Amino acid sequence: MKIGNVLMTAALVILIPVGLASAYATWSSRPPVEADTEERVRPAKVAAAAVPEAPAKVTYERPMDQLIFDVIERPRGGSDLFAEQPFRVDVQLDANGQHVRLVEVDLDRDGANDERWTVLDGVTREVSEADDGRYDVVTSWSADGWRPLGVQKRTGTPVKRQRPTALIDGLVLGWRGRSLPEGEKLDLVPALPIGVAVFQDEGFDTVNRAHVDLDRDGRIDQIWEITPDEIRRRVSPDDDGTHPQIFRREGRDWVSVDGEGASP
Numbered sequence: 055m056k057i058g059n060v061l062m063t064a065a066l067v068i069l070i071p072v073g074l075a076s077a078y079a080t081w082s083s084r085p086p087v088e089a090d091t092e093e094r095v096r097p098a099k100v101a102a103a104a105v106p107e108a109p110a111k112v113t114y115e116r117p118m119d120q121l122i123f124d125v126i127e128r129p130r131g132g133s134d135l136f137a138e139q140p141f142r143v144d145v146q147l148d149a150n151g152q153h154v155r156l157v158e159v160d161l162d163r164d165g166a167n168d169e170r171w172t173v174l175d176g177v178t179r180e181v182s183e184a185d186d187g188r189y190d191v192v193t194s195w196s197a198d199g200w201r202p203l204g205v206q207k208r209t210g211t212p213v214k215r216q217r218p219t220a221l222i223d224g225l226v227l228g229w230r231g232r233s234l235p236e237g238e239k240l241d242l243v244p245a246l247p248i249g250v251a252v253f254q255d256e257g258f259d260t261v262n263r264a265h266v267d268l269d270r271d272g273r274i275d276q277i278w279e280i281t282p283d284e285i286r287r288r289v290s291p292d293d294d295g296t297h298p299q300i301f302r303r304e305g306r307d308w309v310s311v312d313g314e315g316a317s318p
């Protein structure tokens with residue numbers, strides 16, 4: 055063996071273990087994977103804790119107030135916005151359709167509005183204590199709820215209350231043109247003494263039928279048939295399961311189709 059080869063072999067014998075040891079030392083000095091993950095998580099936790107708490111939620115005296123204030127916040131106008139509720143709410147937007155300007159509330163759906171809300175730099179509410187469409191008591195909304203502002207000279211046009219026809223009409227007509235994918239809604243407002251159910255039968259895109267049980271005795275007093283062109287109501291004057299009287303809706307009135315029977 056030449057002396058050169060001997061030296062080369064000796065060098066390799068020494069250098070290879072040193073190189074391996076050095077590589078191991080470099081690898082083993084890296085932080086463990088878990089420690090690396092912890093380092094990344096920790097700042098995120100700090101950032102999350104720094105988010106300010108949400109302001110305290112306003113508690114509304116009436117659930118209806120919550121619904122209406124939601125509409126004021128995310129404006130949408132229209133008649134009878136909450137058709138499934140025992141109250142009726144009509145909302146008018148401003149000319150641009152950007153903000154709610156006027157809200158009218160008929161608490162008992164008797165055709166006479168009980169409240170009129172005006173939205174302009176805050177919310178002012180006029181109340182008709184007599185529920186006759188004429189407003190006397192005035193309140194305004196503050197963080198604590200409705201604050202009395204006083205009593206005003208009664209304004210507005212007196213309205214003749216209607217019961218229960220207006221209530222039923224409002225409930226059923228509120229479903230006109232709406233789709234009911236589940237096919238039926240059997241008791242629109244369980245809290246009411248009148249049972250109202252709406253249906254969307256096969257072949258219809260929207261609600262096409264309604265049943266009204268005036269006294270909740272299980273026998274249907276009115277069967278409504280709703281098409282895009284016409285609304286008909288078959289009435290059972292004796293609540294005996296037969297519906298011989300037929301009325302057609304014209305404007306806000308009901309007209310007898312066969313000339314018999316008084317308009318309900």
Ligand SMILES: [Ca+2]
Nearest residue numbers: 161162164166
């Ligand atoms: Ca009313």
Ligand SMILES: [Ca+2]
Nearest residue numbers: 268269271273
């Ligand atoms: Ca009945």
